[in-house]
Amino acid sequence: MDKREQLVRAAFRLFYEQGIHAVGINLVLQETGIAKKTLYHHFSGKEALVAAAIRHRDDTYLAWLSQRLGSVPSGESAILELFNALDDWFHDRVPEIDHFRGCFFINASAEYGDRNSAIHQACAEHKAKVAELIRSHVEAMSVSEERVEDLARLIVLLKEGAISVAHVQGNLDAAREAGKSLQGLLGG
Amino acid sequence: MDKREQLVRAAFRLFYEQGIHAVGINLVLQETGIAKKTLYHHFSGKEALVAAAIRHRDDTYLAWLSQRLGSVPSGESAILELFNALDDWFHDRVPEIDHFRGCFFINASAEYGDRNSAIHQACAEHKAKVAELIRSHVEAMSVSEERVEDLARLIVLLKEGAISVAHVQGNLDAAREAGKSLQGLLGG
DNA sequence: CTTAAAGTAGACAGATTGGTCTACTTCTGT
């Protein structure tokens, strides 16, 4: 396999498991068995590797989520499927997106707290894409047009809240609870 | 002032601003002008200092929040005040809890991702206290007893979601939006 | 077949990390 790809995958996994600042370049090299020179041939430095790991996760995660939401009729069922998907993620039933350790983008933003940093901005862009994906499914629901934005925002808040509660508190059922809450709000 | 207290305050501020792994012990010493020996007299190591910083933030934050929620009649108005307080925090109108950089406990949990770690557990305990504070105010609302838990959970999810969206996305109005959503759900 | 790109191992550099230690001074309670 492409050495660059190997490095990015290993870097992502380690950064996600242990934190970015806690993982040194040498560990990534050791895990992959790739030479240091090769890493610095592909990346200008650690920060470029971090950026690549983020882009990698952006791709993987969005592919997974949009596939899940696309597997049911668009609209309300897709929104409920969102919380099913999160539930699967929290309970490690989705091998292709790794053992749950919270949201990689939230975690990375914690370490790169300055909103002007390139890393933080890449995280914000990922979140904007996910929000847009959700909004597009809300648009397909039978709600008045002017409520679409409000409802989409509410769903995003519930989703982000569930991720945070699941990780920090260890309440892995947070997504199911959020989904039930939402269902109650929509149905009743 | 007590040297120990000075160290904890400076450590918290630096950890919150720059991240825990990104801040070395020497920076804390430099900022406070305190000798290294003194730090190691009070703390067994960096991790103990981190733990103290978390306890410090736990105290400060909970004191601030419960005071805010206690400043209005308990019940629905206290819950709405919660989102006013968050809005003030996000917009840096609360000097005593420092320039907004997301939730320190979420950020720390990102760096100490293992839920068995003492640091992560301390963060979870803080969140449990805040959730209990919220639950106690929901209990004072005019909702059927069996809905108290569900409503409290919903509010916690909205709050955590707002913090995450405000920090990662930079949408500092997330709390106001969350509050409006909730008001709509309660009133309509 | 040749040539350039991509790869290897690993020594090395300079900075920084958390933490220890010595020798000395200041503060505080009895």
Added chain:
DNA sequence: ACAGAAGTAGACCAATCTGTCTACTTTAAG
């Protein structure tokens, strides 16, 4: 007054960090 706790400055240590470099080998394309 005096003992012990708490403080000081900063040298020092071993480990680790990112990043550079040399010298050599493999791989792939024209």
